[in-house]
Amino acid sequence: MLRGSAALLRRLAPRVLGGGCGNTTHRRLPPPIAPFLHARFLSAPTTSSSPPSSSSAAGHDEEAEDRELPKISNGDAGALLSISVDRSGLYNPPEHSHESSSDSELVKHIKSIIKFRSGPISIAEYMEEVLTNPQSGFYINRDVFGESGDFITSPEVSQMFGEMIGVWAMCLWEQMGKPAKVNLTELGPGRGTLLADLLRGSAKFFNFTKALSINLVECSPTLQKLQYNTLKCEDEHVDDGKRTVSKLCGAPVCWHASLEQVPSGSPTIIIAHEFYDALPIHQFQKASRGWCEKMVDLAEDSSFRFVLSPHPTPSLIYLTKRCGWASSEELEKIEHIEVCPKAMELTEQIADRISSDGGGALIIDYGKNGIVSDSLQAIRKHKFVDILDDPGSADLSAYVDFASIKHSAEEASDDISVHGPMTQSQFLGSLGINFRVEALLQNCTEEQAESLRTGYWQLVGDGEAPFWEGPEDQTPIGMGTRYLAMAIVNKKQGTPIPFE
Ligand code: SAH
Numbered sequence: 001m002l003r004g005s006a007a008l009l010r011r012l013a014p015r016v017l018g019g020g021c022g023n024t025t026h027r028r029l030p031p032p033i034a035p036f037l038h039a040r041f042l043s044a045p046t047t048s049s050s051p052p053s054s055s056s057a058a059g060h061d062e063e064a065e066d067r068e069l070p071k072i073s074n075g076d077a078g079a080l081l082s083i084s085v086d087r088s089g090l091y092n093p094p095e096h097s098h099e100s101s102s103d104s105e106l107v108k109h110i111k112s113i114i115k116f117r118s119g120p121i122s123i124a125e126y127m128e129e130v131l132t133n134p135q136s137g138f139y140i141n142r143d144v145f146g147e148s149g150d151f152i153t154s155p156e157v158s159q160m161f162g163e164m165i166g167v168w169a170m171c172l173w174e175q176m177g178k179p180a181k182v183n184l185t186e187l188g189p190g191r192g193t194l195l196a197d198l199l200r201g202s203a204k205f206f207n208f209t210k211a212l213s214i215n216l217v218e219c220s221p222t223l224q225k226l227q228y229n230t231l232k233c234e235d236e237h238v239d240d241g242k243r244t245v246s247k248l249c250g251a252p253v254c255w256h257a258s259l260e261q262v263p264s265g266s267p268t269i270i271i272a273h274e275f276y277d278a279l280p281i282h283q284f285q286k287a288s289r290g291w292c293e294k295m296v297d298l299a300e301d302s303s304f305r306f307v308l309s310p311h312p313t314p315s316l317i318y319l320t321k322r323c324g325w326a327s328s329e330e331l332e333k334i335e336h337i338e339v340c341p342k343a344m345e346l347t348e349q350i351a352d353r354i355s356s357d358g359g360g361a362l363i364i365d366y367g368k369n370g371i372v373s374d375s376l377q378a379i380r381k382h383k384f385v386d387i388l389d390d391p392g393s394a395d396l397s398a399y400v401d402f403a404s405i406k407h408s409a410e411e412a413s414d415d416i417s418v419h420g421p422m423t424q425s426q427f428l429g430s431l432g433i434n435f436r437v438e439a440l441l442q443n444c445t446e447e448q449a450e451s452l453r454t455g456y457w458q459l460v461g462d463g464e465a466p467f468w469e470g471p472e473d474q475t476p477i478g479m480g481t482r483y484l485a486m487a488i489v490n491k492k493q494g495t496p497i498p499f500e
Helices: 004-009 105-117 123-132 159-174 193-201 206-209 221-230 316-324 327-331 342-356 404-414 424-431 433-441 446-460
Strands: 183-187 213-218 233-238 241-246 251-258 268-273 282-287 292-299 304-308 336-339 359-368 378-380 382-387 395-397 418-421 483-490
Touching: 105 123, 105 292, 123 282, 123 292, 123 395, 159 193, 159 206, 159 268, 159 359, 159 424, 159 433, 159 446, 193 221, 193 268, 206 304, 221 233, 221 251, 241 251, 268 342, 282 316, 282 424, 292 316, 316 336, 316 342, 316 404, 342 359, 342 404, 342 483, 359 404, 382 483, 404 483, 418 424, 424 433, 424 446, 424 483, 433 446
Parallel strands: 183 213, 183 268, 213 251, 268 359
Antiparallel strands: 233 241, 282 292, 282 336, 292 304, 359 483, 378 382, 378 395, 418 483
């Protein structure tokens, strides 16, 4: 463990919050975890496990066919379009339709985009609509986290996750020279649990909490409200209007639609936990005529289906960019590639921000340090489902390509350095999560102790839970090696802990 973080850990608030662990499922991981811990757990070694095969995603690739797209009727009794016309502004005549009356608003909307465009849309466009369509995207109108939601994330598993991120942030702030003002920005804060645990844990470090201005980048009005409550926010009237303050630490809190809108000019600490995996990806597949983009189209019966684009698509430019960062051996092996232009752009913005304002960013997500082949998956109510089934009712996410993030950041600025990725297990272990769990276990009820031990294992464990005694197909899988941590910092800050 690091000396700097050891001193901080001793002073973290001793409270046990209960935590959300128990019989809920982590996002991306199959079924529930036992609400109890077998004694064997404490002595069991953690074994490393390989990431789930891409077949664990809904298995749609068989449906993508290497063939020309069917021509799409222009509504004139079977006449086929032979030229491309921009029909987006035209009235769509009430033609014979196979559309199911039970289609949700979002399904109708996505179908209308495909029809008006007279052709399929990219998976990235589909994903963006499904997740963040302002009316009915998956994240927009509901709380998708926890037992009654669709998946559970690390901050919901245990308070220790947010506390450890707090240790990281305070150490970086010290390396930054303890600036009197720092923009603490979280991208996609979910329920706000990570930040609340970070702030509670760091409550005794007055100089740190006094310096904070909190900025939350969140697209969902529902989740913004939840974050407001979790952070115990209150509105205060000040001379030039109103400001929102978190009563957990007295820091002002603001919400933004994107990182670009977060005010610049002060040193910054950016946290992105499970944010990148929700950014829309393009999928490409190797065919006899070269790399083709996989697209979402409508079948004869008006259901969604995958097809391969017969023509080069604009996003090929990002495929070329991504392949330019890969070795020829890496490229030879693959038949599919996922490319995430939004991740590249976001990383460039982060790198620019950090080089101009100072500070650093921490990115934690599930992913790979290299090309991601075929990882897109849909999860509804803690189960993997078909990616094209009832869009908007299931989470869509893809493995994060950490090598692409590293290259994007390094190309964007010479003033930053990129560290990692390292596994979540190494990251939390080096920051001292084992000391934290021991400290918390000193002063808690038996129920809380169970919850703490289970949560600890979920965060740092690897492979199948050794203590599991329930149904085999429900064996919980640890997140210790599937999740990776990467830091991007201004070179002036030196190497951030625990990446030395
Ligand atoms: N970090 C949280 C939540 C992860 S889920 C946790 O670990 O628990 C992804 C979060 O990002 C949600 O809050 C979602 O509403 C938000 N989000 C997803 N795409 C977004 C986008 N394009 N812009 C802003 N917020 C987005």
